[in-house]
Amino acid sequence: MKILVVDDSKLARLSLIKTLKEHEPSAEIFEAENGLIAVELFKNENPRVVFLDLTMPVMDGYEALKLIMSIDPKAQVVVVSADIQTQAQAQVLALGAKMMVPKPINSDKMSDILNRLVF
Amino acid sequence: MTTIQYPNILLDTLELGSIIIDEDFNVLYWNQWLELNTGISSVEIIGKNLSLFYPDIDYNVLKRKIRTSLRLNSPTFYDATHHNRFIEISRTKITTSSLKMMQLQITISPYVVEESLVMISIYDISDLHELKLSLQDKIKKIDDLNRELYQDQMIIDVNLMIVKINDVNEILDVTKAFINFFGYEETDLIGSSLSDMFGEDFNKRMTREPIDAQTKWSGEIKVHSDLKGAVWLDAVVTPISDVDGNLSYTVIFHDITDKKRLELLSITDPLTKLNNRHWFNEMYQNIFMRRHWTAKNSFAVIIADIDHFKKINDKFGHLIGDKALINVAQILSETIRNGDLLARWGGEEFVILLSNVDLYQALHVAEKLRLAVEKLNIEEIGKVTASFGVAVFVNGDNQESLLTRADNALYKAKEKGRNRTESLENLSK
Amino acid sequence: MVESGFSEDHLDVLKELMNIAVGNATASIADLLQTFGTMHIPQIMISDMVGLDAYIKNAIPEEKQYYITKQLFGGIFSGEFLFVICENSAINLGRHLYDVNQNPTDEDIHDAVIELTNILSATIISRLTEELNTKVQFFVPSTERIVGNSIIGQDELLNYHKIIIISTEMVFEDQQIGGKIFILTKDEMIKKLKALIDQKLEELYA
Numbered sequence: 001m002k003i004l005v006v007d008d009s010k011l012a013r014l015s016l017i018k019t020l021k022e023h024e025p026s027a028e029i030f031e032a033e034n035g036l037i038a039v040e041l042f043k044n045e046n047p048r049v050v051f052l053d054l055t056m057p058v059m060d061g062y063e064a065l066k067l068i069m070s071i072d073p074k075a076q077v078v079v080v081s082a083d084i085q086t087q088a089q090a091q092v093l094a095l096g097a098k099m100m101v102p103k104p105i106n107s108d109k110m111s112d113i114l115n116r117l118v119f
Numbered sequence: 120m121t122t123i124q125y126p127n128i129l130l131d132t133l134e135l136g137s138i139i140i141d142e143d144f145n146v147l148y149w150n151q152w153l154e155l156n157t158g159i160s161s162v163e164i165i166g167k168n169l170s171l172f173y174p175d176i177d178y179n180v181l182k183r184k185i186r187t188s189l190r191l192n193s194p195t196f197y198d199a200t201h202h203n204r205f206i207e208i209s210r211t212k213i214t215t216s217s218l219k220m221m222q223l224q225i226t227i228s229p230y231v232v233e234e235s236l237v238m239i240s241i242y243d244i245s246d247l248h249e250l251k252l253s254l255q256d257k258i259k260k261i262d263d264l265n266r267e268l269y270q271d272q273m274i275i276d277v278n279l280m281i282v283k284i285n286d287v288n289e290i291l292d293v294t295k296a297f298i299n300f301f302g303y304e305e306t307d308l309i310g311s312s313l314s315d316m317f318g319e320d321f322n323k324r325m326t327r328e329p330i331d332a333q334t335k336w337s338g339e340i341k342v343h344s345d346l347k348g349a350v351w352l353d354a355v356v357t358p359i360s361d362v363d364g365n366l367s368y369t370v371i372f373h374d375i376t377d378k379k380r381l382e383l384l385s386i387t388d389p390l391t392k393l394n395n396r397h398w399f400n401e402m403y404q405n406i407f408m409r410r411h412w413t414a415k416n417s418f419a420v421i422i423a424d425i426d427h428f429k430k431i432n433d434k435f436g437h438l439i440g441d442k443a444l445i446n447v448a449q450i451l452s453e454t455i456r457n458g459d460l461l462a463r464w465g466g467e468e469f470v471i472l473l474s475n476v477d478l479y480q481a482l483h484v485a486e487k488l489r490l491a492v493e494k495l496n497i498e499e500i501g502k503v504t505a506s507f508g509v510a511v512f513v514n515g516d517n518q519e520s521l522l523t524r525a526d527n528a529l530y531k532a533k534e535k536g537r538n539r540t541e542s543l544e545n546l547s548k
Numbered sequence: 549m550v551e552s553g554f555s556e557d558h559l560d561v562l563k564e565l566m567n568i569a570v571g572n573a574t575a576s577i578a579d580l581l582q583t584f585g586t587m588h589i590p591q592i593m594i595s596d597m598v599g600l601d602a603y604i605k606n607a608i609p610e611e612k613q614y615y616i617t618k619q620l621f622g623g624i625f626s627g628e629f630l631f632v633i634c635e636n637s638a639i640n641l642g643r644h645l646y647d648v649n650q651n652p653t654d655e656d657i658h659d660a661v662i663e664l665t666n667i668l669s670a671t672i673i674s675r676l677t678e679e680l681n682t683k684v685q686f687f688v689p690s691t692e693r694i695v696g697n698s699i700i701g702q703d704e705l706l707n708y709h710k711i712i713i714i715s716t717e718m719v720f721e722d723q724q725i726g727g728k729i730f731i732l733t734k735d736e737m738i739k740k741l742k743a744l745i746d747q748k749l750e751e752l753y754a
Contacts, residue, residue: 187666
């Protein structure tokens with residue numbers, strides 16, 4: 001199963017992937033450090049799940065989310081952000097994100113997220 | 120780890136008030152410090168609500184602070200010196216009375232979060248606060264003084280011309296008044312030399328001498344200003360030694376041009392612009408008092424009188440006559456030696472004081488003057504001549520006797536046919 | 549960067565942890581003060597005293613009056629937490645917290661500013677240190693009102709310190725309250741912070 005992890009912070013990606021592997025050791029994981037690379041990877045690899053940060057250089061998460069949803073309206077995007085304002089949450093959900101979770105993601109949260117996704 | 124067996128004793132030794140209280144302000148613990156300072160015993164208050172004892176506290180705010188501490192699981196701090204923030208404790212310091220109430224610093228720490236219990240620690244920061252108040256008071260006084268000083272400085276700056284120079288005559292600082300007076304830019308002046316502005320002579324007289332002597336000096340100088348032309352300044356140079364022993368000098372200038380102008384007016388003959396008799400008398404008096412004169416090294420007086428001046432006036436009128444006076448005055452002033460003193464004596468008479476001369480030299484000067492007058496060609500009048508009487512100081516002369524001799528010599532020259540130089544003394548002597 | 553031993557990785561970690569900490573602070577404020585605010589993405593830079601002075605002066609317009617609260621925090625990671633709020637914001641904050649319509653007293657304002665600082669420092673620093681697996685102790689904060697942006701004593705500029713500046717901005721749009729947060733740590737403390745981050749990285753790579 002292919003999973004795409006998008007965050008400009010290497011640490012954030014590392015930490016997310018670490019927790020992810022605990023639950024899905026067999027997952028094939030792709031990393032992107034901005035929205036542009038993420039959209040390219042999404043096109044080429046068609047991952048089952050995308051973990052997407054919002055604030056990133058080059059292309060931010062909102063933009064990337066829009067493009068990903070236009071490529072595949074059934075895409076499962078989980079927005080992971082430190083910005084947990086209700087306003088931001090409403091916006092990403094309106095754009096088609098499956099859910100929005102605050103950083104950082106610990107093991108319990110990860111299992112909860114994975115349970116709510118379709119594989 | 121050791122368990123502290125007697126936490127009460129521990130809390131009492133800390134010199135602070137400790138309360139354990141729940142979110143609804145029910146008191147669970149009240150230490151000895153509080154008992155002593157509030158007069159409320161723990162037996163009285165424990166198990167009761169704080170608001171029964173302290174109804175004035177703003178409990179909404181206190182509740183929020185307690186909640187914050189519990190939710191964040193972190194202490195919150197605040198200053199309870201303000202009214203109704205927390206319990207008030209009166210203070211009994213006798214020697215200073217600026218604070219009637221204890222200034223309290225409050226820390227609300229989570230105690231048992233699950234039971235919504237916090238510990239409130241109360242620190243008496245009155246001494247600190249007192250110190251702060253007295254410091255603020257002192258700072259305010261200093262500020263006031265500085266403000267006054269600043270105002271004084273401003274008044275000095277715009278009204279007094281002051282230049283600060285170092286011991287090599289470089290300008291360190293100037294006041295606005297000085298800059299404005301001369302029309303310079305401050306940046307042009309700082310670092311440049313005062314002698315650049317006022318010339319080397321100024322430098323020598325005004326600053327070099329006092330700087331070398333490291334003493335105060337004052338005097339009058341005439342300098343040129345691009346803005347005002349020639350100006351007279353009174354200057355006082357004062358050496359100032361800083362803490363490291365470096366010398367600098369303040370030069371305070373005072374514009375005395377007007378005063379000088381008046382002074383000049385009082386000693387100037389308005390028609391010929393020569394110095395007048397009043398001035399001459401002063402100079403004449405000075406020279407008598409100044410030195411011990413000898414036959415070899417003496418001084419002389421020449422009195423000159425334009426020949427037939429009355430006829431000139433009658434023939435050409437007073438205006439033309441005045442012109443003759445002006446012309447003669449001018450040629451005399453051009454011809455005398457540097458350092459000789461010339462004045463209009465009155466009417467068509469001029470007087471000249473020659474220092475450091477003998478009879479021979481005095482006669483020579485007089486003759487030179489006579490020839491110069493003779494050579495004149497005055498518009499509308501043509502040629503004029505003058506007669507000269509010369510007298511040299513000899514021992515025993517007083518001011519009057521010398522002048523009388525010069526006058527008599529002039530009379531002799533007139534007698535002998537005018538346009539000539541005479542002396543009563545004999546050259547061969 | 550080489551001098552302080554701080555690499556891009558270290559900065560990245562710090563930045564990410566700060567994102568989390570700041571997000572946490574916003575949530576706590578919403579809960580405790582019934583205010584919904586936004587916080588800017590923290591900026592992190594390494595500088596010296598002169599750089600810090602320039603940075604603060606650039607971030608804070610000099611023509612206003614400010615309440616400045618300084619709070620020290622201690623532990624393996626220690627430093628100074630600064631909260632700067634302009635007079636208007638502070639008055640609005642006093643009004644909000646003390647539920648008064650008229651102008652709050654100077655005492656109310658002071659108290660409100662300290663209260664907000666308590667929450668900000670407790671949430672941001674606690675969260676940051678928690679993520680770094682260490683403990684923190686807070687000291688009594690002090691607030692003063694100043695005119696202009698001279699937060700650093702001019703004499704201090706002569707002291708050379710390597711400083712990490714973490715800064716962010718907090719805005720409650722509805723109440724028209726805004727303030728700037730600076731977290732400063734210097735010299736030896738930077739080394740300790742770096743060690744903590746190294747541990748964190750090791751843990752992740754393990």
